[in-house]
Amino acid sequence: MSETVSGEELEKINGYAREPLTEDKVFVFRVALCDNDIDRDGEKFSSGALEKLAELFKGRTGIFDHDPKSSKQTARIFDTWVETLPEKTTTDGEVYRRLMAKAYMVRTASNGDLISEIQGGIKKEVSVSCTMGKKLCxxxxxxxxxxxxxxxxxGEYxxxxxxxxxDEPLDAYEWSFVAVPAQVNAGVTKRFALREKHEGTDKSYELALAREAFEKDVLRLSYFCKPFMSAKCVKELAELMTVTELIDFRGRLEKQAAENEEVYKAERESFITGDYKM
Ligand SMILES: [Zn+2]
Incomplete structure (x- = not known):
C-alpha cells in the first residue's frame, strides 16, 4: 500500500498543504472510496455519480474510527479517479467500476503505528459520506x-x-477508516438531499433528516458559544451522539447562546455569508 512519492504527487499534495511538504514528510496511500455494485442497503452508485464524486472528494479529509482522541490523525485526498475492472461484474451485471483516491498524511512522531497499520492493510476499509440528489428505483x-x-x-418484479x-451527487463530506472490515465493499454512508416536498414515509429517511438538522443546529449554535471547541471537533462529537443526546446538547447550547446575545447578533452576519471552515 505504501508508495514512493513522485514529484507530480508532491506538487498535488502541496496544492492542499498549508506549508510546502517534502517527500520524506508525507505518507501516501490509496483507498477505494465506493463502487457501482449494490451494497448492503440495496443501493448502488451510478457510473456518472462515481465520476462526479471523484471531483467532489478531492481535498476531503479522512478521519480514523470516528474517535475524537485520534482527531488529529487525519489524511487528505489529493487525487481521485474512477477505475474500471473489465473482468469483474456487479450484481446487476454491469462492468465493475470504483472510485479510487490517493491520500496523504503528514508523518509525525505519534502516527507511526497508524501508518504501519495502513501499510499492513489493517485499516483498509473506508466509509464515505455524501449527499445525493436522486435515488432511483x-x-x-x-x-x-x-x-x-x-x-x-x-424484491423481484x-x-x-x-x-x-x-445519482447526481450534490456534495461529499468526510471519509473515515473503519477498524473492522465488516463489508465486502467499502461502507457507504449516504446523506440525503433535502427535498421540500418529500412524500415518502421511510422512517430511516425521516430520522436521517432530523439527525442532519440537529447536527447543523449544534454546529451553528456552538459557533456562537465562544470560547468553545473548534467546529471540526463539535462536528465529530455530534456524529457520535444519539439523536436524544443531540437534542439535549442543542438545548444547552441554545441557553448559552441566548446569554451571549450580543455576540450572537454581531456574528450572525458573518455566519450567514460565510461557511464553516473545517
Ligand atoms: Zn419502482
Missing part, C-alpha cells in the same frame, strides 16, 4: 425523493431485481 425509475414507488428493495440507484 431500478425497476421503474421512480425517484425516491419525489414520492417513490411501490417496488420494494430486494418480472425477473428484475429492485434496488436503488444513487
Amino acid at each position: 431500478s425497476v421503474c425509475g421512480a425517484d425516491m425523493y419525489k414520492g417513490g414507488c411501490d417496488h420494494e428493495k430486494g 418480472c425477473g428484475k431485481l429492485c434496488y436503488h440507484i444513487l
Whole structure:
C-alpha cells in the first residue's frame, strides 16, 4: 500500500498543504472510496455519480474510527479517479467500476503505528459520506425523493431485481477508516438531499433528516458559544451522539447562546455569508 512519492504527487499534495511538504514528510496511500455494485442497503452508485464524486472528494479529509482522541490523525485526498475492472461484474451485471483516491498524511512522531497499520492493510476499509440528489428505483425509475414507488428493495418484479440507484451527487463530506472490515465493499454512508416536498414515509429517511438538522443546529449554535471547541471537533462529537443526546446538547447550547446575545447578533452576519471552515 505504501508508495514512493513522485514529484507530480508532491506538487498535488502541496496544492492542499498549508506549508510546502517534502517527500520524506508525507505518507501516501490509496483507498477505494465506493463502487457501482449494490451494497448492503440495496443501493448502488451510478457510473456518472462515481465520476462526479471523484471531483467532489478531492481535498476531503479522512478521519480514523470516528474517535475524537485520534482527531488529529487525519489524511487528505489529493487525487481521485474512477477505475474500471473489465473482468469483474456487479450484481446487476454491469462492468465493475470504483472510485479510487490517493491520500496523504503528514508523518509525525505519534502516527507511526497508524501508518504501519495502513501499510499492513489493517485499516483498509473506508466509509464515505455524501449527499445525493436522486435515488432511483431500478425497476421503474421512480425517484425516491419525489414520492417513490411501490417496488420494494430486494424484491423481484418480472425477473428484475429492485434496488436503488444513487445519482447526481450534490456534495461529499468526510471519509473515515473503519477498524473492522465488516463489508465486502467499502461502507457507504449516504446523506440525503433535502427535498421540500418529500412524500415518502421511510422512517430511516425521516430520522436521517432530523439527525442532519440537529447536527447543523449544534454546529451553528456552538459557533456562537465562544470560547468553545473548534467546529471540526463539535462536528465529530455530534456524529457520535444519539439523536436524544443531540437534542439535549442543542438545548444547552441554545441557553448559552441566548446569554451571549450580543455576540450572537454581531456574528450572525458573518455566519450567514460565510461557511464553516473545517
Ligand atoms: Zn419502482
